[in-house]
Amino acid sequence: MSRVSQAQALENRRRAVAAASQLFRERGVNGISVADLMKSIGLTTGGFYKQFASKEALIAEAAQAAFGDLDLLLASFDTDQGDHDTARGALVDFYLSAEHRDRPGTGCPTAGFAGDMAREPTAGEVRETYATGVQEFASWMSTDTDDGLPIVATLVGAILLARATAGTELSEQILESTHKALTAPPGLHPQSSTRAA
Template sequence: MPWSEDHKQATRGRIVEAAARAIREHGPDGVSVAAIMKSVGLTHGGFYAHFESKEALIAEALSHATVETLAWLDRTATTAKNGQTPALADIADAYLSNIHCEHPDRGCVLAACGTELARADDLARIACSDNVRAYLRWLGQRSRAEQRGERSREATGALAAMIGGMVLARATEDPAEARKILAAVRGFVRSALKADKGAG
């Protein structure tokens, strides 16, 4: 008896989730279709019932990873603000947190392997570019600037500092040094955004 469409969609979702985690842990080149399928209890041969190619899976997994991260950032920052709508600086605080630094497998795919994605095949590069645009749109909506151009500038600067800060923090083997880097970049972003010192 053939599987229902709901079952097929649920299975596809599990594969995408596993691939998103694998990309963040190992980069796009380190993703193994066989390993992903095994991790969700399926055979390698069943992969092509869901995806045309490994590249198509990676592209979808990248988008999934970004949606996950944006939702986590929103929840975390909203909780920190006691339920109030978080501003861009609050989102940066959540992004540049110790817990995000310590769990790259569940965090931002751009910080985990953005430079590798920029050199990947066409589908992955396009997906990476789409994810950058998604971040910038989302962050721009959280800017308190009045002009659209200023909101875009703040979102771009904050995202660059957030990703760069996370990469630097993860590059050090000393946890105390990593925390100092994260704190310094959080302060830099708040200063650059002219956030109230008592906010967040």
């Protein structure tokens, strides 16, 4: 059997981290086994242990990758909107949308990993990675007069409840009422008190 090249090994590792980042947010850390993860990218379980010391090591790397994706998303809001206050308002519009609710695998890792971080007796590395990501998101949501942490907590709580009640009227009400509460004067973008359809 031929050996995998170093370049191919790096690509396999990148694919495993990307798949884990999505699947852990979608199904939870315990909702996807190492075997299922590797099968999803066409590799064997043996290949996993050549790349990662443990599943926990992969969880930390997957969370870090997911927060890296969030950083890129936030930067794109700043670029597209032109100023940070408008970008914050646009992020709230997206965050409290049916699209974000219905696609947890590509959604915010603050919400995607929250249940696992709350339930699992995870080692320091995973929790530290998660806490750093949450702090950076809160920092992006902050202004000179507005602490971003309560806003992030509100957004995450709302999207988790909306996902938990998906398919019911309550889910829509959670998204709409939280959006209204965050955007009504003196909210994030008082010029828009109604949500875009």
